Amino acid sequence: MIKYLGSKRVLAPALGRAVAALPVTTVCDLFAGTTRIGQELRRSGVTVHSNDTATYSEALGQAYIAADPETDRARVREVIAHLMSLPGYDGYFTETFCRRARYVQPHNGRRIDAMRDEIDRIDLSPVERGLVLTSLLEAADRVDSTCGLQMAFVKQWSPRSHRDIALREPEPVPGPAGTVTRLDANALAPTLDGVELAYLDPPYNQHSYFSNYHVWETLVRRDAPETYGIACKRVDCQTTKSPYNGRRSAWPALAALVENLRVPWLIVSFSDDGYHDLDELQALLGEGRHVGRVDVDFPRYVGARIGIHNGNGEKVGSVGRLRNSETLFIAGPDARLVRRAAAAAARATGPTGATPTGSAPAAGRGRSARRSGTPTAAGTRPGPG
Numbered sequence: 105m106i107k108y109l110g111s112k113r114v115l116a117p118a119l120g121r122a123v124a125a126l127p128v129t130t131v132c133d134l135f136a137g138t139t140r141i142g143q144e145l146r147r148s149g150v151t152v153h154s155n156d157t158a159t160y161s162e163a164l165g166q167a168y169i170a171a172d173p174e175t176d177r178a179r180v181r182e183v184i185a186h187l188m189s190l191p192g193y194d195g196y197f198t199e200t201f202c203r204r205a206r207y208v209q210p211h212n213g214r215r216i217d218a219m220r221d222e223i224d225r226i227d228l229s230p231v232e233r234g235l236v237l238t239s240l241l242e243a244a245d246r247v248d249s250t251c252g253l254q255m256a257f258v259k260q261w262s263p264r265s266h267r268d269i270a271l272r273e274p275e276p277v278p279g280p281a282g283t284v285t286r287l288d289a290n291a292l293a294p295t296l297d298g299v300e301l302a303y304l305d306p307p308y309n310q311h312s313y314f315s316n317y318h319v320w321e322t323l324v325r326r327d328a329p330e331t332y333g334i335a336c337k338r339v340d341c342q343t344t345k346s347p348y349n350g351r352r353s354a355w356p357a358l359a360a361l362v363e364n365l366r367v368p369w370l371i372v373s374f375s376d377d378g379y380h381d382l383d384e385l386q387a388l389l390g391e392g393r394h395v396g397r398v399d400v401d402f403p404r405y406v407g408a409r410i411g412i413h414n415g416n417g418e419k420v421g422s423v424g425r426l427r428n429s430e431t432l433f434i435a436g437p438d439a440r441l442v443r444r445a446a447a448a449a450a451r452a453t454g455p456t457g458a459t460p461t462g463s464a465p466a467a468g469r470g471r472s473a474r475r476s477g478t479p480t481a482a483g484t485r486p487g488p489g
């Protein structure tokens with residue numbers, strides 16, 4: 105499992121149960137990131153469309169959402185074995201991310217240079233290419249020297265970074281094959297005819313995924329950009345901005361997205377760490393839909409727990425809050441089904457190790473239920489409009 109800020113690994117079973125409780129067979133994951141949620145839904149028999157603006161997410165989507173039993177896995181294994189046999193050499197990746205920055209150690213960076221150059225010389229279908237790039241991305245992640253973000257370094261080379269990089273074939277995901285795009289979610293939203301449920305997991309604060317995962321972006325694109333700063337970020341990190349990262353632009357972007365989605369069902373996850381007031385978000389989703397709400401408490405990403413360091417190994421960030429709460433909103437046209445899905449999600453949070461803040465569904469209005477301390481898997485009626 106690659107390390108990803110805001111990844112819904114812990115919430116995946118709850119989301120899977122919520123979707124299974126609804127009458128849907130097609131889902132669009134508009135902010136797919138690692139594609140973990142799409143994988144969970146695919147496994148449960150749902151056809152997934154996976155979308156994200158990140159190039160690495162598109163590669164992961166080809167590997168885990170679009171690949172199907174027709175995919176020539178023998179060829180993919182052959183290509184991976186060939187890549188593993190290549191001797192390393194110094195190239196852009198080694199110079200930039202092992203010498204000037206410290207993402208992986210040079211003995212692995214040299215092999216990454218050789219493997220990544222070779223991938224572009226091999227004739228591969230989009231799915232085969234996605235599988236091979238995913239294999240390289242995941243292998244690099246297993247020997248990196250970060251605490252989950254690619255803009256800060258751990259104090260010394262991490263223990264795992266001493267190991268030799270080793271590519272593995274990405275595991276096939278059972279279930280119907282889906283599709284993948286790399287589009288702005290707000291541009292995609294009005295085109296989603298025929299999709300029954302949209303899952304929204306947008307960035308929820310100022311932390312830009314494009315900057316935090318710039319090494320993966322450069323590794324997949326292989327465009328050798330000019331860089332700046334101690335982490336050697338791509339210069340276009342200074343100009344590539346998501347409206348969801350702006351304090352003032354995030355709410356209008358989300359409101360426009362919800363308004364333009366013509367799908368009957370919505371599931372939205374949001375963190376208590378984010379910009380938006382969750383009650384206001386619930387009201388937005390409640391315009392024309394019934395809304396259920398499940399609050400889940402779990403530990404924060406590792407960087408928050410160990411602090412961050414600069415290139416000299418000096419601590420430059422402090423240890424932050426150790427726990428987060430994520431809220432799942434389930435919205436749709438049928439109050440009974442919304443309550444059923446919220447209850448299923450709340451029940452599923454137990455075995456994951458997360459601590460649900462409420463486990464039993466309660467009828468009534470979610471906002472007042474929360475204030476009065478009643479169970480937090482709750483249903484609301486559609487608001488006006």
Ligand SMILES: C[S@@+](CC[C@H](N)C(=O)[O-])C[C@H]1O[C@@H](n2cnc3c(N)ncnc32)[C@H](O)[C@@H]1O
Binds near residue numbers: 112140155308347
């Ligand atoms: C909270 S993460 C999603 C995590 C994902 N659910 C997972 O489990 O891995 C938010 C994602 O939104 C993507 N993103 C940011 N702005 C976007 C936009 N305007 N349209 C589509 N994707 C966007 C980021 O690249 C990032 O992968």
